[in-house]
Every structure is written in C-alpha cells, then in structure tokens.
Amino acid sequence: MVQSADFIEKRRFLIRLGKALHKFGTPAYRLEAHLQNVAGFLEIQASFIITPTALTFVLSGDEDSQEYNHVVRVKPGELDLGALARTDELVDELSSGQRSLCEATLRLDEIAEKPSPYGTFLTFLAFGASSGAFAMLMHTSWNDVFWSTWLGFVVFGFVKWSERSRRVTEMLEPLSAIVTAMFASAITLVDPGINMPLVILSSIIVFIPGLALTLGLSELAARHLISGTARIMDAIMSLFKLYFGAVLGMALGNLFWGTAEFVRPETTPVWTAWLAVTILSASLVILFKSRKKDAPWGIISGYVAFGASIWGGLYLGGALGAFAGAFILGIYSNLFSRITHLPSSIVKILGLVVLVPGSKVYIGLNSLVSGQVMLNATDIGSQTFLIFMSLVAGLIFSNVALPSKKTL
Numbered sequence: 001m002v003q004s005a006d007f008i009e010k011r012r013f014l015i016r017l018g019k020a021l022h023k024f025g026t027p028a029y030r031l032e033a034h035l036q037n038v039a040g041f042l043e044i045q046a047s048f049i050i051t052p053t054a055l056t057f058v059l060s061g062d063e064d065s066q067e068y069n070h071v072v073r074v075k076p077g078e079l080d081l082g083a084l085a086r087t088d089e090l091v092d093e094l095s096s097g098q099r100s101l102c103e104a105t106l107r108l109d110e111i112a113e114k115p116s117p118y119g120t121f122l123t124f125l126a127f128g129a130s131s132g133a134f135a136m137l138m139h140t141s142w143n144d145v146f147w148s149t150w151l152g153f154v155v156f157g158f159v160k161w162s163e164r165s166r167r168v169t170e171m172l173e174p175l176s177a178i179v180t181a182m183f184a185s186a187i188t189l190v191d192p193g194i195n196m197p198l199v200i201l202s203s204i205i206v207f208i209p210g211l212a213l214t215l216g217l218s219e220l221a222a223r224h225l226i227s228g229t230a231r232i233m234d235a236i237m238s239l240f241k242l243y244f245g246a247v248l249g250m251a252l253g254n255l256f257w258g259t260a261e262f263v264r265p266e267t268t269p270v271w272t273a274w275l276a277v278t279i280l281s282a283s284l285v286i287l288f289k290s291r292k293k294d295a296p297w298g299i300i301s302g303y304v305a306f307g308a309s310i311w312g313g314l315y316l317g318g319a320l321g322a323f324a325g326a327f328i329l330g331i332y333s334n335l336f337s338r339i340t341h342l343p344s345s346i347v348k349i350l351g352l353v354v355l356v357p358g359s360k361v362y363i364g365l366n367s368l369v370s371g372q373v374m375l376n377a378t379d380i381g382s383q384t385f386l387i388f389m390s391l392v393a394g395l396i397f398s399n400v401a402l403p404s405k406k407t408l
Helices: 005-023 028-041 081-095 101-113 119-137 142-162 166-170 172-190 196-203 210-221 225-256 272-287 295-316 318-340 345-355 358-370 380-401
Strands: 045-051 054-060 067-073
Touching: 005 028, 005 045, 005 054, 005 067, 005 081, 005 101, 028 045, 028 081, 028 210, 028 225, 045 225, 081 101, 081 345, 119 142, 119 196, 119 272, 142 166, 142 172, 142 196, 166 172, 172 196, 172 225, 196 225, 210 225, 210 345, 210 380, 272 295, 272 345, 295 318, 295 345, 318 345, 318 380, 345 380
Parallel strands: none
Antiparallel strands: 045 054, 054 067
C-alpha cells in the first residue's frame, strides 16, 4: 500500500516525539494524552500503548491505505526536565506554524543530544550535596551529614564509570551500595559517632526509587495498569538490589576491619531542615537537568511542598500532612504551567521528591529483615503506605481544583 509523503512525515514526527518524551521520563498517562493531542492537531487517528519498556503506535490517515503500526522496545526513561520543557515548546511552535514538520523532527534530535547545562563539576557537587542534605533532613548529627556528603561524591564516581562501562551499568546500584557500606564501616573506626545504616542510605539516596513508586501509583490511579505495575515492580527490584548491596557491604566491612561501637552525638537543630530543603532542591535542579530559567521555580516548589506538609501535619498528623503538601504543590505547579505555558511536571517533580517516602520504604525493609531500628519511628510500614496514598490523592485533588492547561 502506497502512503502519501504527508502521512509518512507526520507519523515519523509522532513516533520520534513519543520516543523522546519517554526517554525524558514522562509518565505513561501523560505521554499518551499528549500524543493524542498532537495526533489530533496533525489530523491523524491514533492509539498508543506506553509502558516503561515498550512503545506501541497505531496510526492511520483519512484513506484506508494509510495505516501504520510501530512497536519498539525501549529502556526506562530518566528524568530530563530541561529537555521536557524544550520539547513542549517545540510542539507549541509546530502548532502555531512557527516550525514545519521537517524542522520540528530535526529539532527533536538536537534536544535529545543537548548536554546537561551544568557540567560535570556541578553534577559532582550535587551528588554530595543531595546526600548530605538528606541526612540533615533526617535530623541526625553533623557527623552523619559530613560523611554522607563525601560518600555521595564516591557514588558520583560510579555513575560516571557506568557511562563508560556496560558491565558497571548493569550492577550500578548494588555496587555503589556495597562500596559505600564498606567505606561507612571503615569510617566508624575513625568516627564512632555516625549512624552507619543512615549514612549508607543517605549516600545512595539518588538511587532510592521513591519517586518511581509514586509515579507508578499515579499511573495505577489513572487506570494505566500495565505501566503502573511495571514501574512499581522495577522500583521494588531496585530497592532490593540497593538493600542487598548495603547488607553485603556492611558484612564485608565487619569481616575485614570490624565496626566500632556507636557513640551517640548531638543531633542537628530543627531549623536545619529548611537549610536541607534548600540544598536538596538546588541539587535536584542540577541532577534533573532543569533549565536555569526554570530553576528558581523548582527550588521554590521544594519550600512549598515541605512547608505545606508541615502545616498539614499539625492538623492532620504526619502521614496525612503529605496530602496537604501534595495538594498545595499541585496547585503551585499548575499555576506555574498557566503563567509560563510550560508543563507543570517541570516543577512538580522537584517538589514531590521532598515529599516521597522512598527512604522510609528502605528503612522499613531494614527493620523487617534485620530487626534493627535506623530511626526512632513507629509503624513505619503503615505510615509509608499512607503517605504514598496521600501524595497520589493530593495530586489528583489539585488537578480537579485547578487544572493545568498542559498535558505533560
């Protein structure tokens, strides 16, 4: 069957757009909705099935002969908020007539190949800063904050190594956990005032799949059952790999040089939580490759989410305070979208990371397997489940109260 050149060009753009947005970490329900809007603008009848590891396109034009099916296996996407914003602007330019389809297709390739605007050194600092900020957010000691920061730098070294070695890529999470756990065990001989399990958790916090679990639950809530289930199972397996690596690393460290007895130091002041949110939000801007002009909005989203969750916790309890945090964050993100004409997820993701209880899943897993207590927290399993549900519900309610004008 002969297809017209116009239909071929349109389907080529739609498929490349879908692959690009998937690569940039767009959830399935948002990606499918966005592709449907673009297909409607291009006057193509289309159906899409998006999962973390496969994309299916069913496209057809006005004539019966113009039908095309495309199925491709892909790797799970990684968040690139800058590329996501540029792609959304590209679609707006196409719909307004500022770019032709051919120009838009070429621009997609340019966006995908564009390097991080922050460079290697700032990314290196962001890894260490995010680890130290998380430890500070847990109200531990300055000892934990200091050593978590340095071990975060070690984790960055493995990330850079994985970019050059496929074998390291396949075992990045457990290998990083093993090495940081062994280092943490050795550090206790020099500084017995560190909470070793918490320092290990803080150093690998960039790998903890709390955000992936939240996005997976959001996809399930949107009735995208295959994608949501796949994302959740992938996150759980990542968590298992990290925990196994940490346990093995502590065992090896104890075998080789032993572990000093813990001496409890003074904890950090309460006010440092806000400093931690500032550092963590700024680090996430770099790690998620947000554009510099969007960075202030992203950092503010961390304050909004954290402040609203604390305020909500005063009246609803700590777990349900996450509902207030997610609701206010959703309102803020949708206002950002209306003001800047950009996707709300550009700032929503950054604020959501401050709220997601991925670390509590890890801590709960540790308590279940080893019986050891990393933090003084009761009923951490039920609290974690309730926080996840509160986050999903808060985002849904916020979209009802003030809908975003963008599907991404």
